[in-house]
Amino acid sequence: MEMLYHSVRDIVSLSEKYQIPMWQVIMKKDMEERQVTKEETFETMHHMYLSMKQADQEYDKDLVSASKLAGGDGGKIHVYNKAGKNLMGDYASLVMEKAIKMGESNACMKRIVAAPTAGSCGVIPAVFLSYQELFDVAEDKMVEALFLCAGIGEVIAENACIAGASGGCQAEIGSASAMAAAGLAYLQGGDNDMIVNAMTLALKNMLGLTCDPVCGLVEVPCIKRNSAGAVNAVASAQLSLAGIKSAIPADEVIDSMRRIGNDMPKCLKETGEGGLAVTQTAQRLRAYQGLADGEKNTTF
């Protein structure tokens, strides 16, 4: 295999060696690995992007999750943004809004694209869809950027992890944020260094984030963290495009994430036994989690 990589450094080297953009290195590896044509994998990735778009459009502000803990916030932030009271610029404001919406759609059993996980499904679409809406970018370019996200995610998954249960939320929202930052830097015309650096800054900012969901559900704090992760991606891309560098290189930050994940106590890795999940409020909420209609248990 020509396009074999195990680190961010590898992707950059292959890009330099073959004089092709990083997203093409990633696409070619997939073609070799799965024995598919360029058209096939491009279409699959495009399908992922279209599914993100559809999920965004199908947000319903009137839906409430089964636990009743999630729903409606996407509508609120939309109204606030539309009123022109936004503190952040139009782009970052829209990013926030879309991230919340996607997180809520996920909690309400709507169809989403795991990126890299269902819990963090709002970060990348928020950054990407808002960008395309406001800056009028060709669809192909968006798909190229999505390849870039996927490749970065692959490297993180290989060298650290992308599941809250193994590495805490840094592995989910953190990885999503890093992937989105790389994609965004590419969309804004950043070179390889800027792309890698955007990813690095984003991930570094998310190190140590724990996974402590209330009642064990992908709702609190997950939904709002999608907006935090998405806005962090935008900030990191902007810092990087301005020429600001991470003192620690990408692969070392990924290694750190793995180490931090390993050092993190079990109670903060999706077990519901620590952090926000054991607050008084969380325990009160847990007591109210009855069964929904039609789900009655029978004892045998």
Place this chain on the structure above:
Amino acid sequence: MNLYDIIGPVMVGPSSSHTAGAVRIGYISGKLLDEPVKSAKILLYGSFLATGTGHGTRKALVAGLLGMKPDDTRIPDSLSIAKEQGISIIFGEAQMKEAHPNSAELILQGVSGKTLEIVGESLGGSRINIARIDGIATNFSGDYPTLVVHNLDQPGHVTEVTSMLAHKSVNIATMQLYRNSRGGEAVMVLECDQEIPRDSIKWLEHLEGIQKVTYLSLL
């Protein structure tokens, strides 16, 4: 893991393990039953039981039984769809010892009266493991065409099965053998690279000492 495990899958939320994985367990179980479900007893264990409502785990398992895949937007309505189709569904708590925290036990009856008991585990990221069939331990993912043969623990059955497969040019990817006691009941699980023809499966069913043949076709 490939690129589309990172960006993807397209799935109905909220959880890849508790929703998408649960749909897969239901789906594979329905396929293994190999006929429409008439009634199902669905018993949840561990985290499936504790957080199943908020994750739509019960709806997901039923959706899978009805043949839906993890991206089917009808998943949230599966319970009413099952009702419309006259399928009886009962939920309960599974009594299992030291099972995987995300486990479900499905006790199924098909329209012809055929029965099947399955324990499925959701391993994370929508990957699953079928851990038990009709009381005997198994271990397969449902990603391959899979043949499950229950037979008496006596010499010759493995050869019968493998020579049939060789004859049909079906390559075996993995093969596992289990038994509950010497000379008692045994199970072999074969994951294959190709689909096994229907009539070969029928042929197996009629061999002496073979008690039950279950086949997971991906078609």
